[in-house]
Amino acid sequence: MMLREPARVVEVNPLGNMTTPLTGEELMANNPYRPWPARITSITDLTPTEKLFEFRLIDERIREAFRHEPGQFVELSLFGVGEAPISISSSPSKRGFIELCVRRAGRFTEALHAMQCGDIVGIRGPFGRGFPFERMKHHDILLVAGGLGIAPLRSLINNIHDERSEFGKVTIIYGSRSPSEVMFRDQFEMWRHRKDFDLYLTVDHPDDTWDGEVGLVTKPFEHLELDARHTYGAVCGPPVMYRFVIDEMRKKGIEYDHIYCSFERHMKCGMGKCGHCQIGHQYVCIDGPVFNYWEAKNIQGSM
Template sequence: MTDSVGASPLAVRALTEAPHVMTGQEMLMGNAYRPWPARITSIRELTAHEKLFEFRLTDERVREAFVHEPGQFVELSLFGVGEVPISITSSPTKQGFIELCVRRTGTVTEQLHRMQCGDIVGLRGPFGRGFPVEQMRGNDILVVAGGLGIAPVRSLINYIHDNRSDFGKVTIVYGSRTPADIMFRDQFEMWRHRKDFDLILTVDEPDDTWDGEVGVVTEPMKKLDINPANTFGAVCGPPVMYRFVVEVMREKNISYDHIYMSFERHMKCGMGKCGHCQIGHQYCCIDGPVFNYWEAKNIQGSM
Protein backbone atom coordinates (compact mmCIF):
# COMPACT_ATOMS: atom_id res chain seq x y z
CA MET A 1 0.00 0.00 0.00
CA THR A 2 1.35 3.37 -0.92
CA ASP A 3 1.63 6.27 1.50
CA SER A 4 2.64 8.76 -1.12
CA VAL A 5 -0.86 9.99 -1.78
CA GLY A 6 -0.54 13.16 -3.81
CA ALA A 7 -4.00 13.87 -5.15
CA SER A 8 -6.01 15.92 -2.70
CA PRO A 9 -8.50 13.91 -0.65
CA LEU A 10 -12.18 14.66 -0.86
CA ALA A 11 -14.23 14.87 2.26
CA VAL A 12 -17.76 14.26 3.45
CA ARG A 13 -18.94 16.63 6.11
CA ALA A 14 -21.63 16.56 8.75
CA LEU A 15 -20.93 19.81 10.47
CA THR A 16 -22.57 21.08 13.61
CA GLU A 17 -22.24 24.68 12.53
CA ALA A 18 -22.88 25.28 8.87
CA PRO A 19 -20.96 28.11 7.27
CA HIS A 20 -22.82 31.39 7.61
CA VAL A 21 -23.20 31.80 3.88
CA MET A 22 -25.43 28.74 3.56
CA THR A 23 -29.16 29.13 3.11
CA GLY A 24 -31.50 26.97 5.12
CA GLN A 25 -32.29 24.92 2.02
CA GLU A 26 -28.59 24.30 1.41
CA MET A 27 -28.21 23.25 5.02
CA LEU A 28 -31.09 20.77 4.69
CA MET A 29 -29.90 19.37 1.35
CA GLY A 30 -26.08 19.52 1.75
CA ASN A 31 -26.00 16.23 3.58
CA ALA A 32 -29.61 15.16 3.85
CA TYR A 33 -28.64 12.37 6.27
CA ARG A 34 -27.78 14.97 8.87
CA PRO A 35 -30.47 15.56 11.51
CA TRP A 36 -31.05 19.08 12.83
CA PRO A 37 -31.72 19.82 16.47
CA ALA A 38 -35.35 20.39 17.38
CA ARG A 39 -36.74 21.25 20.81
CA ILE A 40 -39.84 19.60 22.21
CA THR A 41 -42.22 22.49 22.84
CA SER A 42 -45.34 20.58 23.83
CA ILE A 43 -46.39 17.04 24.73
CA ARG A 44 -49.99 15.91 24.89
CA GLU A 45 -51.19 12.46 25.79
CA LEU A 46 -53.69 11.24 23.21
CA THR A 47 -54.28 7.64 24.32
CA ALA A 48 -52.52 5.11 26.52
CA HIS A 49 -50.03 4.47 23.70
CA GLU A 50 -49.91 7.65 21.67
CA LYS A 51 -48.65 11.11 22.39
CA LEU A 52 -48.69 14.28 20.32
CA PHE A 53 -45.31 16.00 20.30
CA GLU A 54 -44.72 19.51 19.06
CA PHE A 55 -41.19 20.44 17.93
CA ARG A 56 -39.41 23.63 16.96
CA LEU A 57 -36.20 23.42 14.91
CA THR A 58 -33.63 25.47 16.81
CA ASP A 59 -31.77 26.92 13.83
CA GLU A 60 -33.72 29.77 12.32
CA ARG A 61 -32.54 29.19 8.74
CA VAL A 62 -33.36 25.50 8.88
CA ARG A 63 -36.73 26.27 10.47
CA GLU A 64 -37.67 28.67 7.70
CA ALA A 65 -36.49 26.33 4.96
CA PHE A 66 -38.48 23.46 6.41
CA VAL A 67 -41.75 23.65 4.48
CA HIS A 68 -43.84 20.51 4.17
CA GLU A 69 -46.87 19.24 2.26
CA PRO A 70 -49.68 17.41 4.07
CA GLY A 71 -48.76 13.71 3.99
CA GLN A 72 -44.97 14.11 4.12
CA PHE A 73 -42.80 12.66 6.89
CA VAL A 74 -39.63 13.34 8.86
CA GLU A 75 -36.87 11.13 10.22
CA LEU A 76 -36.60 11.54 13.99
CA SER A 77 -33.28 10.78 15.66
CA LEU A 78 -32.44 9.99 19.23
CA PHE A 79 -28.70 9.57 18.94
CA GLY A 80 -27.47 6.35 20.41
CA VAL A 81 -30.89 4.76 20.05
CA GLY A 82 -31.64 5.27 16.38
CA GLU A 83 -33.84 6.95 13.85
CA VAL A 84 -37.46 6.42 12.80
CA PRO A 85 -39.72 7.79 10.05
CA ILE A 86 -42.81 9.57 11.38
CA SER A 87 -45.51 11.34 9.39
CA ILE A 88 -46.08 14.99 10.07
CA THR A 89 -49.49 15.43 11.63
CA SER A 90 -49.62 19.22 11.62
CA SER A 91 -50.66 21.32 8.65
CA PRO A 92 -48.11 23.46 6.80
CA THR A 93 -50.39 26.38 7.68
CA LYS A 94 -49.06 26.03 11.21
CA GLN A 95 -45.68 27.65 10.74
CA GLY A 96 -42.54 27.25 12.80
CA PHE A 97 -43.69 24.14 14.62
CA ILE A 98 -43.90 20.49 13.60
CA GLU A 99 -46.34 18.09 15.23
CA LEU A 100 -45.76 14.35 15.29
CA CYS A 101 -48.21 11.82 16.65
CA VAL A 102 -46.11 8.96 18.00
CA ARG A 103 -47.16 5.51 19.13
CA ARG A 104 -44.93 3.82 21.69
CA THR A 105 -43.89 0.76 19.73
CA GLY A 106 -40.10 0.43 19.42
CA THR A 107 -36.88 1.54 21.09
CA VAL A 108 -36.80 5.07 19.67
CA THR A 109 -40.48 5.80 20.28
CA GLU A 110 -40.27 4.23 23.74
CA GLN A 111 -37.43 6.59 24.59
CA LEU A 112 -39.20 9.58 23.04
CA HIS A 113 -42.23 8.92 25.23
CA ARG A 114 -39.98 9.33 28.28
CA MET A 115 -38.75 12.76 27.15
CA GLN A 116 -39.96 16.12 28.35
CA CYS A 117 -40.63 19.59 27.03
CA GLY A 118 -37.36 21.37 26.39
CA ASP A 119 -35.50 18.20 25.41
CA ILE A 120 -33.69 18.08 22.08
CA VAL A 121 -34.23 15.52 19.31
CA GLY A 122 -32.82 15.36 15.79
CA LEU A 123 -35.09 15.92 12.78
CA ARG A 124 -34.44 15.75 9.06
CA GLY A 125 -36.81 16.16 6.16
CA PRO A 126 -39.46 16.77 5.11
CA PHE A 127 -39.41 13.72 2.85
CA GLY A 128 -41.73 12.14 0.32
CA ARG A 129 -44.69 13.13 -1.77
CA GLY A 130 -47.76 14.22 0.14
CA PHE A 131 -51.43 14.65 -0.80
CA PRO A 132 -51.97 16.71 -3.98
CA VAL A 133 -53.68 19.62 -2.24
CA GLU A 134 -53.49 21.90 -5.28
CA GLN A 135 -55.29 19.33 -7.40
CA MET A 136 -57.78 18.67 -4.59
CA ARG A 137 -58.69 22.33 -4.27
CA GLY A 138 -62.32 23.07 -5.17
CA ASN A 139 -63.38 19.45 -4.74
CA ASP A 140 -65.24 17.42 -2.12
CA ILE A 141 -62.92 15.45 0.14
CA LEU A 142 -63.63 12.07 1.70
CA VAL A 143 -61.06 11.23 4.37
CA VAL A 144 -60.99 7.67 5.70
CA ALA A 145 -58.62 6.78 8.52
CA GLY A 146 -58.14 3.79 10.77
CA GLY A 147 -56.18 3.81 14.02
CA LEU A 148 -52.84 5.60 13.83
CA GLY A 149 -53.63 6.28 10.16
CA ILE A 150 -55.28 9.47 11.42
CA ALA A 151 -51.80 10.99 11.91
CA PRO A 152 -50.84 11.71 8.28
CA VAL A 153 -54.40 12.59 7.20
CA ARG A 154 -54.79 15.02 10.11
CA SER A 155 -52.18 17.12 8.34
CA LEU A 156 -54.55 17.26 5.36
CA ILE A 157 -57.65 17.75 7.53
CA ASN A 158 -56.07 20.69 9.33
CA TYR A 159 -54.86 22.13 6.05
CA ILE A 160 -58.39 21.99 4.68
CA HIS A 161 -59.69 23.47 7.93
CA ASP A 162 -57.34 26.44 7.60
CA ASN A 163 -58.29 26.94 3.94
CA ARG A 164 -61.92 25.88 4.36
CA SER A 165 -63.44 28.01 1.60
CA ASP A 166 -61.12 26.43 -0.98
CA PHE A 167 -62.73 23.01 -0.62
CA GLY A 168 -66.22 21.57 -1.12
CA LYS A 169 -67.96 19.11 1.16
CA VAL A 170 -65.59 17.44 3.63
CA THR A 171 -66.42 14.07 5.18
CA ILE A 172 -64.19 12.31 7.69
CA VAL A 173 -64.69 8.65 8.58
CA TYR A 174 -62.40 7.58 11.38
CA GLY A 175 -62.33 4.10 12.86
CA SER A 176 -60.75 3.08 16.14
CA ARG A 177 -60.62 -0.09 18.17
CA THR A 178 -62.26 1.34 21.29
CA PRO A 179 -63.55 4.81 22.27
CA ALA A 180 -60.40 5.24 24.39
CA ASP A 181 -58.23 4.79 21.29
CA ILE A 182 -59.76 7.74 19.42
CA MET A 183 -57.12 10.39 18.88
CA PHE A 184 -57.72 14.13 18.64
CA ARG A 185 -61.17 13.53 20.06
CA ASP A 186 -61.38 17.03 21.52
CA GLN A 187 -60.65 18.54 18.13
CA PHE A 188 -63.27 16.36 16.48
CA GLU A 189 -65.81 16.96 19.28
CA MET A 190 -65.43 20.66 18.65
CA TRP A 191 -66.47 20.09 15.02
CA ARG A 192 -69.34 17.81 15.79
CA HIS A 193 -71.86 20.59 15.48
CA ARG A 194 -70.20 22.36 12.57
CA LYS A 195 -72.02 22.25 9.30
CA ASP A 196 -68.91 22.31 7.12
CA PHE A 197 -67.38 19.03 8.34
CA ASP A 198 -69.20 15.69 8.41
CA LEU A 199 -67.50 13.58 11.04
CA ILE A 200 -68.26 9.90 11.44
CA LEU A 201 -66.50 8.07 14.27
CA THR A 202 -66.75 4.32 14.48
CA VAL A 203 -65.28 1.80 16.92
CA ASP A 204 -64.86 -1.96 16.89
CA GLU A 205 -65.51 -2.38 20.60
CA PRO A 206 -67.99 0.18 22.01
CA ASP A 207 -68.35 0.92 25.73
CA ASP A 208 -71.49 2.00 27.60
CA THR A 209 -71.01 5.67 26.78
CA TRP A 210 -70.56 5.19 23.03
CA ASP A 211 -73.26 6.69 20.82
CA GLY A 212 -71.37 6.62 17.50
CA GLU A 213 -71.08 3.95 14.83
CA VAL A 214 -69.91 0.42 15.58
CA GLY A 215 -67.89 -1.70 13.15
CA VAL A 216 -65.49 -1.20 10.27
CA VAL A 217 -65.16 2.13 8.44
CA THR A 218 -66.61 0.74 5.23
CA GLU A 219 -70.13 0.35 6.70
CA PRO A 220 -70.80 4.08 7.29
CA MET A 221 -68.97 4.81 4.01
CA LYS A 222 -71.52 2.81 2.07
CA LYS A 223 -74.33 5.08 3.30
CA LEU A 224 -72.61 8.27 2.14
CA ASP A 225 -74.02 10.33 -0.67
CA ILE A 226 -71.06 11.10 -2.92
CA ASN A 227 -70.69 13.10 -6.10
CA PRO A 228 -67.96 11.02 -7.80
CA ALA A 229 -67.08 13.59 -10.44
CA ASN A 230 -65.65 16.04 -7.93
CA THR A 231 -64.63 13.91 -4.96
CA PHE A 232 -61.11 13.05 -3.83
CA GLY A 233 -60.51 10.22 -1.38
CA ALA A 234 -57.69 10.30 1.20
CA VAL A 235 -57.03 7.03 2.99
CA CYS A 236 -54.65 5.90 5.70
CA GLY A 237 -54.85 2.98 8.10
CA PRO A 238 -53.54 -0.48 8.87
CA PRO A 239 -52.38 -2.50 5.82
CA VAL A 240 -55.51 -4.69 5.69
CA MET A 241 -57.85 -1.67 5.51
CA TYR A 242 -56.91 -0.24 2.10
CA ARG A 243 -58.41 -2.90 -0.13
CA PHE A 244 -61.84 -2.68 1.50
CA VAL A 245 -61.97 1.11 1.66
CA VAL A 246 -60.86 1.49 -1.95
CA GLU A 247 -63.46 -1.05 -3.04
CA VAL A 248 -66.24 1.08 -1.56
CA MET A 249 -64.79 4.23 -3.12
CA ARG A 250 -64.74 2.49 -6.50
CA GLU A 251 -68.34 1.36 -5.96
CA LYS A 252 -69.14 5.03 -5.44
CA ASN A 253 -67.47 5.65 -8.82
CA ILE A 254 -64.62 7.79 -7.55
CA SER A 255 -61.94 7.70 -10.25
CA TYR A 256 -58.81 5.56 -9.73
CA ASP A 257 -56.62 8.65 -9.77
CA HIS A 258 -58.80 10.55 -7.27
CA ILE A 259 -58.28 7.99 -4.51
CA TYR A 260 -55.13 8.82 -2.55
CA MET A 261 -53.58 6.53 0.03
CA SER A 262 -50.69 7.02 2.41
CA PHE A 263 -48.65 3.82 2.78
CA GLU A 264 -46.63 2.66 5.73
CA ARG A 265 -43.20 1.14 5.13
CA HIS A 266 -39.88 1.39 6.95
CA MET A 267 -38.44 4.50 5.32
CA LYS A 268 -34.98 4.30 6.79
CA CYS A 269 -33.05 6.86 4.75
CA GLY A 270 -35.97 8.85 3.35
CA MET A 271 -33.99 9.60 0.21
CA GLY A 272 -34.70 6.66 -2.09
CA LYS A 273 -31.43 4.90 -1.35
CA CYS A 274 -31.46 2.32 1.45
CA GLY A 275 -34.12 0.10 -0.11
CA HIS A 276 -36.09 -0.76 3.04
CA CYS A 277 -39.30 0.95 1.92
CA GLN A 278 -39.34 -0.40 -1.63
CA ILE A 279 -42.74 -1.49 -2.89
CA GLY A 280 -42.40 -3.20 -6.26
CA HIS A 281 -40.49 -0.79 -8.46
CA GLN A 282 -41.19 2.26 -6.27
CA TYR A 283 -39.72 3.75 -3.14
CA CYS A 284 -42.36 4.63 -0.56
CA CYS A 285 -40.09 7.41 0.72
CA ILE A 286 -39.67 9.46 -2.45
CA ASP A 287 -42.34 8.21 -4.87
CA GLY A 288 -44.86 8.14 -1.98
CA PRO A 289 -45.78 7.69 0.81
CA VAL A 290 -48.96 9.03 -0.81
CA PHE A 291 -49.95 7.14 -3.97
CA ASN A 292 -53.19 7.24 -5.87
CA TYR A 293 -55.05 4.00 -6.52
CA TRP A 294 -54.01 3.88 -10.17
CA GLU A 295 -50.35 4.12 -9.20
CA ALA A 296 -50.84 1.57 -6.43
CA LYS A 297 -52.47 -0.88 -8.86
CA ASN A 298 -49.33 -0.60 -10.97
CA ILE A 299 -47.01 -1.37 -8.06
CA GLN A 300 -46.43 -5.05 -7.25
CA GLY A 301 -47.13 -5.71 -3.59
CA SER A 302 -48.60 -2.31 -2.73
CA MET A 303 -51.89 -3.52 -1.23
Protein backbone atom coordinates in the same frame (compact mmCIF):
# COMPACT_ATOMS: atom_id res chain seq x y z
CA MET B 1 8.25 -0.76 -4.17
CA MET B 2 6.52 1.02 -1.33
CA LEU B 3 3.21 2.74 -1.67
CA ARG B 4 3.65 6.46 -1.44
CA GLU B 5 1.60 8.58 0.82
CA PRO B 6 -1.39 9.86 -1.22
CA ALA B 7 -0.78 13.35 -2.53
CA ARG B 8 -4.21 14.71 -1.72
CA VAL B 9 -6.80 13.66 0.78
CA VAL B 10 -10.48 14.36 0.26
CA GLU B 11 -12.61 15.00 3.32
CA VAL B 12 -16.29 14.51 4.00
CA ASN B 13 -17.47 16.40 7.00
CA PRO B 14 -21.07 16.06 8.10
CA LEU B 15 -20.98 19.51 9.62
CA GLY B 16 -20.10 20.83 6.19
CA ASN B 17 -18.58 24.13 5.31
CA MET B 18 -19.96 26.47 7.92
CA THR B 19 -17.60 29.36 7.27
CA THR B 20 -19.57 30.92 4.44
CA PRO B 21 -23.13 31.91 5.32
CA LEU B 22 -25.58 29.46 3.81
CA THR B 23 -29.35 29.46 3.53
CA GLY B 24 -31.36 26.82 5.34
CA GLU B 25 -31.98 25.03 2.02
CA GLU B 26 -28.24 24.95 1.28
CA LEU B 27 -27.43 23.74 4.78
CA MET B 28 -29.91 20.89 4.49
CA ALA B 29 -28.74 19.91 0.99
CA ASN B 30 -25.08 19.95 2.10
CA ASN B 31 -25.56 16.70 3.94
CA PRO B 32 -29.10 15.33 3.78
CA TYR B 33 -28.18 12.69 6.40
CA ARG B 34 -27.59 15.37 8.98
CA PRO B 35 -30.41 15.79 11.50
CA TRP B 36 -31.03 19.32 12.78
CA PRO B 37 -31.58 19.92 16.48
CA ALA B 38 -35.17 20.54 17.51
CA ARG B 39 -36.67 21.14 20.93
CA ILE B 40 -39.78 19.43 22.21
CA THR B 41 -42.16 22.32 22.96
CA SER B 42 -45.28 20.39 23.93
CA ILE B 43 -46.40 16.83 24.66
CA THR B 44 -50.08 15.83 24.72
CA ASP B 45 -51.33 12.42 25.81
CA LEU B 46 -53.86 11.27 23.23
CA THR B 47 -54.48 7.67 24.28
CA PRO B 48 -52.68 5.32 26.66
CA THR B 49 -50.24 4.48 23.83
CA GLU B 50 -50.20 7.61 21.67
CA LYS B 51 -48.78 11.05 22.26
CA LEU B 52 -48.72 14.20 20.17
CA PHE B 53 -45.30 15.87 20.21
CA GLU B 54 -44.67 19.41 19.08
CA PHE B 55 -41.14 20.35 17.99
CA ARG B 56 -39.39 23.59 17.13
CA LEU B 57 -36.23 23.54 15.01
CA ILE B 58 -33.58 25.50 16.86
CA ASP B 59 -31.57 26.94 13.94
CA GLU B 60 -33.61 29.79 12.53
CA ARG B 61 -32.35 29.25 8.98
CA ILE B 62 -33.51 25.63 9.01
CA ARG B 63 -36.82 26.57 10.61
CA GLU B 64 -37.44 29.11 7.86
CA ALA B 65 -36.51 26.65 5.13
CA PHE B 66 -38.61 23.81 6.52
CA ARG B 67 -41.85 23.72 4.53
CA HIS B 68 -43.96 20.63 4.15
CA GLU B 69 -47.08 19.46 2.36
CA PRO B 70 -49.74 17.32 4.05
CA GLY B 71 -48.76 13.65 3.83
CA GLN B 72 -44.98 14.17 3.99
CA PHE B 73 -42.78 12.76 6.74
CA VAL B 74 -39.60 13.58 8.65
CA GLU B 75 -36.77 11.40 9.92
CA LEU B 76 -36.70 11.83 13.68
CA SER B 77 -33.39 11.18 15.48
CA LEU B 78 -32.79 10.25 19.06
CA PHE B 79 -29.01 10.13 19.20
CA GLY B 80 -27.88 6.77 20.46
CA VAL B 81 -31.24 5.13 19.79
CA GLY B 82 -31.53 5.73 16.08
CA GLU B 83 -33.82 7.28 13.56
CA ALA B 84 -37.42 6.68 12.47
CA PRO B 85 -39.66 8.02 9.70
CA ILE B 86 -42.74 9.72 11.15
CA SER B 87 -45.50 11.44 9.19
CA ILE B 88 -46.17 15.06 9.97
CA SER B 89 -49.44 15.59 11.77
CA SER B 90 -49.64 19.37 11.68
CA SER B 91 -50.88 21.60 8.92
CA PRO B 92 -48.29 23.32 6.71
CA SER B 93 -49.91 26.58 7.76
CA LYS B 94 -48.65 26.10 11.30
CA ARG B 95 -45.25 27.58 10.55
CA GLY B 96 -42.35 27.21 12.93
CA PHE B 97 -43.60 24.08 14.65
CA ILE B 98 -43.83 20.44 13.62
CA GLU B 99 -46.30 18.05 15.23
CA LEU B 100 -45.78 14.30 15.20
CA CYS B 101 -48.27 11.81 16.54
CA VAL B 102 -46.40 8.76 17.79
CA ARG B 103 -47.58 5.36 19.02
CA ARG B 104 -45.41 3.55 21.54
CA ALA B 105 -44.61 0.46 19.48
CA GLY B 106 -40.94 -0.38 19.88
CA ARG B 107 -37.54 0.62 21.20
CA PHE B 108 -37.37 3.96 19.41
CA THR B 109 -40.88 5.16 20.25
CA GLU B 110 -40.46 3.88 23.82
CA ALA B 111 -37.47 6.23 24.17
CA LEU B 112 -39.37 9.13 22.61
CA HIS B 113 -42.33 8.62 24.93
CA ALA B 114 -39.94 8.87 27.88
CA MET B 115 -38.78 12.34 26.80
CA GLN B 116 -39.97 15.63 28.23
CA CYS B 117 -40.65 19.18 27.10
CA GLY B 118 -37.39 20.99 26.51
CA ASP B 119 -35.51 17.87 25.44
CA ILE B 120 -33.56 17.97 22.18
CA VAL B 121 -34.06 15.61 19.25
CA GLY B 122 -32.83 15.66 15.64
CA ILE B 123 -35.05 16.21 12.61
CA ARG B 124 -34.29 16.01 8.90
CA GLY B 125 -36.70 16.40 6.06
CA PRO B 126 -39.44 16.82 5.09
CA PHE B 127 -39.37 13.91 2.66
CA GLY B 128 -41.70 12.32 0.16
CA ARG B 129 -44.70 13.29 -1.88
CA GLY B 130 -47.81 14.29 0.01
CA PHE B 131 -51.46 14.73 -0.94
CA PRO B 132 -52.17 16.86 -4.04
CA PHE B 133 -53.65 19.65 -1.95
CA GLU B 134 -53.97 22.20 -4.76
CA ARG B 135 -55.63 19.72 -7.11
CA MET B 136 -58.06 18.65 -4.38
CA LYS B 137 -59.37 22.19 -4.04
CA HIS B 138 -62.88 22.90 -5.35
CA HIS B 139 -63.81 19.24 -4.90
CA ASP B 140 -65.67 17.25 -2.28
CA ILE B 141 -63.35 15.29 -0.04
CA LEU B 142 -63.85 11.89 1.60
CA LEU B 143 -61.19 11.05 4.18
CA VAL B 144 -61.01 7.61 5.75
CA ALA B 145 -58.62 6.92 8.61
CA GLY B 146 -58.11 3.74 10.59
CA GLY B 147 -56.32 3.85 13.94
CA LEU B 148 -52.99 5.65 13.75
CA GLY B 149 -53.76 6.44 10.09
CA ILE B 150 -55.32 9.61 11.44
CA ALA B 151 -51.81 11.00 12.07
CA PRO B 152 -50.87 11.83 8.44
CA LEU B 153 -54.48 12.59 7.52
CA ARG B 154 -54.72 15.13 10.34
CA SER B 155 -52.19 17.27 8.49
CA LEU B 156 -54.50 17.24 5.46
CA ILE B 157 -57.65 17.74 7.55
CA ASN B 158 -56.17 20.73 9.36
CA ASN B 159 -54.92 22.18 6.11
CA ILE B 160 -58.36 21.82 4.54
CA HIS B 161 -59.84 23.46 7.62
CA ASP B 162 -57.44 26.40 7.20
CA GLU B 163 -58.80 26.97 3.72
CA ARG B 164 -62.26 25.55 4.29
CA SER B 165 -63.99 27.78 1.71
CA GLU B 166 -61.81 26.31 -1.06
CA PHE B 167 -63.39 22.88 -0.64
CA GLY B 168 -66.85 21.42 -1.14
CA LYS B 169 -68.41 18.89 1.19
CA VAL B 170 -65.78 17.26 3.42
CA THR B 171 -66.59 13.91 4.98
CA ILE B 172 -64.34 12.23 7.53
CA ILE B 173 -64.69 8.59 8.53
CA TYR B 174 -62.41 7.63 11.37
CA GLY B 175 -62.42 4.11 12.76
CA SER B 176 -60.79 2.93 15.97
CA ARG B 177 -60.82 -0.32 17.85
CA SER B 178 -62.28 1.13 21.04
CA PRO B 179 -63.42 4.55 22.36
CA SER B 180 -60.23 4.98 24.41
CA GLU B 181 -58.20 4.80 21.18
CA VAL B 182 -60.00 7.67 19.43
CA MET B 183 -57.57 10.54 19.01
CA PHE B 184 -58.23 14.29 18.65
CA ARG B 185 -61.84 13.69 19.69
CA ASP B 186 -62.41 17.18 21.07
CA GLN B 187 -61.23 18.76 17.87
CA PHE B 188 -63.49 16.51 15.81
CA GLU B 189 -66.51 17.21 18.02
CA MET B 190 -65.90 20.93 17.69
CA TRP B 191 -65.74 20.70 13.91
CA ARG B 192 -68.84 18.54 13.83
CA HIS B 193 -70.64 21.04 16.01
CA ARG B 194 -69.63 23.87 13.72
CA LYS B 195 -70.73 21.79 10.71
CA ASP B 196 -67.29 22.22 9.14
CA PHE B 197 -67.10 18.53 8.32
CA ASP B 198 -69.46 15.55 8.13
CA LEU B 199 -67.96 13.27 10.71
CA TYR B 200 -68.38 9.56 11.30
CA LEU B 201 -66.48 8.15 14.25
CA THR B 202 -66.76 4.38 14.46
CA VAL B 203 -65.35 1.84 16.88
CA ASP B 204 -65.19 -1.95 16.66
CA HIS B 205 -65.69 -2.48 20.40
CA PRO B 206 -67.92 0.17 22.03
CA ASP B 207 -68.21 0.76 25.78
CA ASP B 208 -71.10 2.28 27.79
CA THR B 209 -70.02 5.85 27.05
CA TRP B 210 -69.91 5.46 23.26
CA ASP B 211 -72.65 7.20 21.33
CA GLY B 212 -71.00 7.08 17.89
CA GLU B 213 -71.19 4.39 15.24
CA VAL B 214 -70.22 0.78 15.84
CA GLY B 215 -68.57 -1.42 13.25
CA LEU B 216 -65.77 -1.39 10.72
CA VAL B 217 -64.59 1.76 9.05
CA THR B 218 -66.45 0.69 5.91
CA LYS B 219 -69.84 0.70 7.65
CA PRO B 220 -70.70 4.42 7.19
CA PHE B 221 -70.43 3.87 3.42
CA GLU B 222 -73.86 2.20 3.61
CA HIS B 223 -75.63 5.52 4.01
CA LEU B 224 -73.03 7.79 2.45
CA GLU B 225 -74.17 9.97 -0.41
CA LEU B 226 -71.56 11.67 -2.51
CA ASP B 227 -71.00 13.29 -5.85
CA ALA B 228 -68.40 10.74 -6.94
CA ARG B 229 -67.28 12.55 -10.08
CA HIS B 230 -66.25 15.56 -8.03
CA THR B 231 -64.81 13.78 -5.03
CA TYR B 232 -61.26 13.06 -3.95
CA GLY B 233 -60.73 10.19 -1.54
CA ALA B 234 -57.87 9.92 0.96
CA VAL B 235 -57.13 6.74 2.91
CA CYS B 236 -54.66 5.90 5.64
CA GLY B 237 -54.68 3.06 8.12
CA PRO B 238 -53.37 -0.41 8.85
CA PRO B 239 -52.37 -2.47 5.77
CA VAL B 240 -55.48 -4.71 5.89
CA MET B 241 -57.81 -1.71 5.66
CA TYR B 242 -56.86 -0.36 2.24
CA ARG B 243 -58.46 -2.94 -0.01
CA PHE B 244 -61.83 -2.77 1.77
CA VAL B 245 -62.02 1.00 1.92
CA ILE B 246 -60.87 1.45 -1.66
CA ASP B 247 -63.44 -1.13 -2.81
CA GLU B 248 -66.15 0.94 -1.15
CA MET B 249 -64.86 4.14 -2.73
CA ARG B 250 -64.78 2.49 -6.13
CA LYS B 251 -68.32 1.18 -5.63
CA LYS B 252 -69.43 4.74 -4.95
CA GLY B 253 -67.85 5.67 -8.26
CA ILE B 254 -64.76 7.64 -7.25
CA GLU B 255 -62.22 7.51 -10.07
CA TYR B 256 -59.04 5.39 -9.67
CA ASP B 257 -56.74 8.38 -9.73
CA HIS B 258 -58.90 10.40 -7.34
CA ILE B 259 -58.33 7.95 -4.49
CA TYR B 260 -55.15 8.70 -2.56
CA CYS B 261 -53.57 6.37 -0.03
CA SER B 262 -50.64 6.93 2.28
CA PHE B 263 -48.41 3.87 2.66
CA GLU B 264 -46.48 2.87 5.71
CA ARG B 265 -43.02 1.40 5.20
CA HIS B 266 -39.76 1.73 7.12
CA MET B 267 -38.09 4.56 5.21
CA LYS B 268 -34.62 4.57 6.73
CA CYS B 269 -32.84 7.13 4.55
CA GLY B 270 -35.83 9.00 3.13
CA MET B 271 -33.97 9.66 -0.11
CA GLY B 272 -34.57 6.65 -2.36
CA LYS B 273 -31.35 4.86 -1.53
CA CYS B 274 -31.43 2.46 1.42
CA GLY B 275 -34.12 0.25 -0.14
CA HIS B 276 -36.13 -0.55 2.97
CA CYS B 277 -39.34 1.13 1.80
CA GLN B 278 -39.34 -0.29 -1.71
CA ILE B 279 -42.53 -1.73 -3.14
CA GLY B 280 -42.07 -3.11 -6.63
CA HIS B 281 -40.21 -0.46 -8.60
CA GLN B 282 -41.23 2.42 -6.33
CA TYR B 283 -39.60 3.93 -3.27
CA VAL B 284 -42.28 4.94 -0.78
CA CYS B 285 -39.93 7.65 0.56
CA ILE B 286 -39.58 9.61 -2.68
CA ASP B 287 -42.33 8.36 -5.00
CA GLY B 288 -44.80 8.27 -2.07
CA PRO B 289 -45.74 7.87 0.73
CA VAL B 290 -48.95 9.13 -0.88
CA PHE B 291 -49.93 7.28 -4.07
CA ASN B 292 -53.17 7.38 -5.95
CA TYR B 293 -54.92 4.05 -6.43
CA TRP B 294 -54.06 3.90 -10.12
CA GLU B 295 -50.36 4.25 -9.31
CA ALA B 296 -50.70 1.75 -6.47
CA LYS B 297 -52.34 -0.79 -8.78
CA ASN B 298 -49.33 -0.44 -11.04
CA ILE B 299 -46.86 -1.24 -8.27
CA GLN B 300 -46.19 -4.94 -7.82
CA GLY B 301 -46.88 -5.98 -4.25
CA SER B 302 -48.48 -2.72 -3.08
CA MET B 303 -51.67 -4.22 -1.65
